[in-house]
Amino acid sequence: MRKPLFQNLLRSPLTVAAPAPSERALAELGAKVDRVARQRLGRSLSIREVDAGSCNGCELEIHALNNPFYDLERFGFHVVASPRHADVLLVTGPVTANMREALERTYAATPDPKWVVAVGDCGRDGGVFAGGYACIGGVAEVVPVDLHVPGCPPNPIQLLEGLLALLQVQ
Amino acid sequence: MVHLAVHESASGTVGVASLPCPDGQFPAVGRQHPPAQRLERTIADLVGLHPVDAPDARPWLDHGRWPVRHPLGPASAPGESLPPYPFLAAEGESLHQIPVGPVHAGIIEPGHFRFTANGEAVVRLEERLGYVHKGIESLLSGATLERAARLVGRVSGDSTVAYALAFARAVEAATETDVPARAHWLRALLAELERLANHCGDIGAICNDAAFALMHAHCAVLRERVLRASAACFGHRLLMDRIVPGGVMMDLPTDGIKVLRALVAEFRRQFPPLIDLYDNTASLQDRTVSTGFVRPALIGQFGCGGVIGRAGGRAFDARRTLAYPPYEQLAFEIPVLTESDVNARVWLRIREVEQSLALIEQILERLPPGPVSASLNRPGQPREGVALVEGFRGDVLVWLRLAADGTVARCHPRDPSWFQWPLLEAAIENNIVADFPLCNKSFNCSYSGHDL
Numbered sequence: 001m002r003k004p005l006f007q008n009l010l011r012s013p014l015t016v017a018a019p020a021p022s023e024r025a026l027a028e029l030g031a032k033v034d035r036v037a038r039q040r041l042g043r044s045l046s047i048r049e050v051d052a053g054s055c056n057g058c059e060l061e062i063h064a065l066n067n068p069f070y071d072l073e074r075f076g077f078h079v080v081a082s083p084r085h086a087d088v089l090l091v092t093g094p095v096t097a098n099m100r101e102a103l104e105r106t107y108a109a110t111p112d113p114k115w116v117v118a119v120g121d122c123g124r125d126g127g128v129f130a131g132g133y134a135c136i137g138g139v140a141e142v143v144p145v146d147l148h149v150p151g152c153p154p155n156p157i158q159l160l161e162g163l164l165a166l167l168q169v170q
Numbered sequence: 171m172v173h174l175a176v177h178e179s180a181s182g183t184v185g186v187a188s189l190p191c192p193d194g195q196f197p198a199v200g201r202q203h204p205p206a207q208r209l210e211r212t213i214a215d216l217v218g219l220h221p222v223d224a225p226d227a228r229p230w231l232d233h234g235r236w237p238v239r240h241p242l243g244p245a246s247a248p249g250e251s252l253p254p255y256p257f258l259a260a261e262g263e264s265l266h267q268i269p270v271g272p273v274h275a276g277i278i279e280p281g282h283f284r285f286t287a288n289g290e291a292v293v294r295l296e297e298r299l300g301y302v303h304k305g306i307e308s309l310l311s312g313a314t315l316e317r318a319a320r321l322v323g324r325v326s327g328d329s330t331v332a333y334a335l336a337f338a339r340a341v342e343a344a345t346e347t348d349v350p351a352r353a354h355w356l357r358a359l360l361a362e363l364e365r366l367a368n369h370c371g372d373i374g375a376i377c378n379d380a381a382f383a384l385m386h387a388h389c390a391v392l393r394e395r396v397l398r399a400s401a402a403c404f405g406h407r408l409l410m411d412r413i414v415p416g417g418v419m420m421d422l423p424t425d426g427i428k429v430l431r432a433l434v435a436e437f438r439r440q441f442p443p444l445i446d447l448y449d450n451t452a453s454l455q456d457r458t459v460s461t462g463f464v465r466p467a468l469i470g471q472f473g474c475g476g477v478i479g480r481a482g483g484r485a486f487d488a489r490r491t492l493a494y495p496p497y498e499q500l501a502f503e504i505p506v507l508t509e510s511d512v513n514a515r516v517w518l519r520i521r522e523v524e525q526s527l528a529l530i531e532q533i534l535e536r537l538p539p540g541p542v543s544a545s546l547n548r549p550g551q552p553r554e555g556v557a558l559v560e561g562f563r564g565d566v567l568v569w570l571r572l573a574a575d576g577t578v579a580r581c582h583p584r585d586p587s588w589f590q591w592p593l594l595e596a597a598i599e600n601n602i603v604a605d606f607p608l609c610n611k612s613f614n615c616s617y618s619g620h621d622l
Contacts, residue, residue, distance in 0.1 A: 051278070132308055
């Protein structure tokens with residue numbers, strides 16, 4: 001175990017430079033993020049991920065945010081295991097009828113102030129799954145959404161651009 | 171009408187048996203063959219056909235929250251709300267229940283697990299799935315081939331290549347379309363890249379669930395390199411919508427072979443030290459060896475495919491057992507282990523990563539020239555087709571019926587997880603609760619693929 005650890009001390013890190021926050025996301029967030037809340041929470045935000053019906057593609061890319069290339073935690077974002085510890089809900093998928101209550105209860109369990117980020121084309125409007133009997137539609141149909149990160153799935157850089165906008169808005 | 175796809179391993183024969191159900195019922199196969207039970211409960215939920223004498227009459231995907239009952243059959247408005255779901259009983263002194271989910275602690279899909287434990291030891295686990303049911307089969311009915319391919323490619327995002335391939339092959343079987351050789355080879359290249367990325371991610375994630383984050387970080391780097399090479403060569407990190415009925419969407423770009431050779435070379439440098447790291451870390455082995463054992467007899471009974479099956483002695487791999495092009499022209503091994511525990515499932519993935527690397531090298535070496543797609547034949551009458559391909563998780567089956575106008579009349583994509591989820595309930599028995607994440611990750615079943 002020591003060998004790979006020592007070798008890594010000598011290598012340059014793989015981490016990519018931070019992208020600029022997405023202009024579009026900043027515009028969407030502009031009016032919504034409360035200055036007082038921002039001051040209170042500073043630059044450290046806890047994220048709870050909720051799959052409300054996704055195909056699992058978005059989850060794979062959200063996972064990738066934690067790999068050494070994107071290193072989400074360097075920005076103060078931390079993925080937590082309970083909505084009770086979270087400031088941000090990262091919600092994926094078309095919200096299915098069978099997940100609606102679970103999403104509502106997760107939202108209710110998240111303390112204020114809180115933000116909801118809807119991830120992916122399905123999170124925006126149901127995507128390819130819109131229109132069926134089993135899907136409610138986008139995340140905003142069920143809980144208030146502060147920011148949309150589109151894509152099928154959005155790649156880690158697009159996700160970072162959106163999340164960084166949360167930190168940038170003053 | 172109900173359909174039953176069968177495979178006899180001794181003779182290698184496959185077939186689809188179909189039974190018309192004019193009186194709305196069919197004899198329950200699940201009575202004699204438990205693996206059919208959840209599928210039959212699903213048929214009852216979605217189509218409204220009644221499995222006669224079924225041992226388990228509870229609903230499965232229908233949680234009583236849809237605006238219709240039997241959405242794929244004689245749809246009707248939902249009647250009175252469904253009663254609370256009765257979980258199976260476990261009786262004894264000092265038992266307690268632990269309900270987990272549907273929202274889980276990690277970045278994973280939703281599902282409910284009901285543990286009954288005696289202290290640390292799990293005496294019963296029962297799964298309750300269906301939370302991500304999106305009504306995909308209903309959306310597929312009447313869809314154009316283009317839309318259907320996009321939908322099937324999103325049944326389970328991590329297996330998008332396998333699903334797109336199975337769908338394309340089923341359409342090609344139905345329309346009797348021949349695909350150019352180069353398209354077959356590029357499809358195999360895409361499939362092996364998907365296998366490589368997922369196996370790498372899984373090996374790291376299993377170790378991470380034993381709190382060995384070092385392995386997770388290194389495997390995540392390798393996985394990311396596969397995704398980046400995929401994006402560079404084919405324009406999408408997860409390779410969604412690259413395989414279409416008739417062939418593939420795009421050819422490998424001119425520098426593609428160089429990019430992929432560099433990827434394989436990087437793996438050849440970085441992966442062996444990681445295998446040593448796994449092999450030489452006793453505290454990690456202590457968690458994985460003998461944990462989550464599944465009886466090989468059960469694996470055989472359930473026809474459990476993928477890593478779980480092959481780590482438990484079942485030598486089934488659709489690329490070999492029911493070979494499709496170009497695999498019959500490629501040299502590769504199907505690794506099989508018999509220990510059937512978490513450790514065996516890790517080692518099987520390691521061996522399969524090595525095989526995928528060898529396959530990618532061969533494909534890059536021998537990729538035939540020519541066109542990458544052909545136009546589909548238009549039979550002008552209803553046709554059926556079925557295909558089975560080996561995804562990273564196991565054998566993905568797609569059955570479909572095309573209407574005379576070439577649209578999809580019905581399509582059923584069947585995830586390998588249908589026959590793996592039930593075995594997870596068996597794997598955890600007598601293990602401690604704290605080892606459940608390890609067992610679960612070593613299975614890595616799909617929720618979305620199963621819930622449809």
